[in-house]
């Protein structure tokens with residue numbers, strides 16, 4: 001007889017084997033580990049996110065399981081450039097200080113809204129902020145902050161603050177016509193760089209292309225990058 005505590009723990013993070021012939025079974029919101037022929041993966045599902053990321057390469061024994069691919073799907077489709085531009089405008093109004101905001105996903109409307117965060121302690125070099133109030137059907141999807149006039153980068157404080165599951169974005173050089181930015185998916189302490197239209201030429205060399213399945217997000221963002229759209233076009 002299994003200990004009830006183990007039953008609860010394993011229900012919170014089950015392990016499944018990747019099917020070899022059929023599709024991967026659906027899952028409810030939460031996290032599970034998938035043991036596949038080509039590695040060990042974690043799948044995370046939220047109202048706004050369905051993400052599979054490889055944790056380790058194939059185990060050193062032949063397994064009779066199927067192989068799976070990494071994937072990243074946002075329920076809202078693509079990162080909404082219009083809302084991020086609205087945040088950039090708020091960031092400019094807040095210069096020289098940093099500004100924080102959030103894109104909040106509503107399960108009911110299946111859409112995102114921008115909310116600015118109330119600063120608790122703010123300067124041109126850092127910001128501590130309170131997350132906006134959310135309705136019962138809402139969850140934080142994208143956590144945004146600015147670096148004011150400075151370059152966007154992930155500070156040690158950003159790494160400490162980026163917990164749980166969300167997209168994080170930092171925007172810098174807001175005094176310039178084209179600000180620069182970094183975006184990343186945060187999954188329980190793991191960070192996955194995301195492509196975006198505010199790719200700075202100066203930081204591009206240090207910003208590797210993510211190892212993602214070519215999804216809608218990537219195709220659309222590549223389109224924007226390929227067309228060299230300015231940050232103010234949607």
Ligand SMILES: [Zn+2]
Nearest residue numbers: 153155158170
């Ligand atoms: Zn920062």
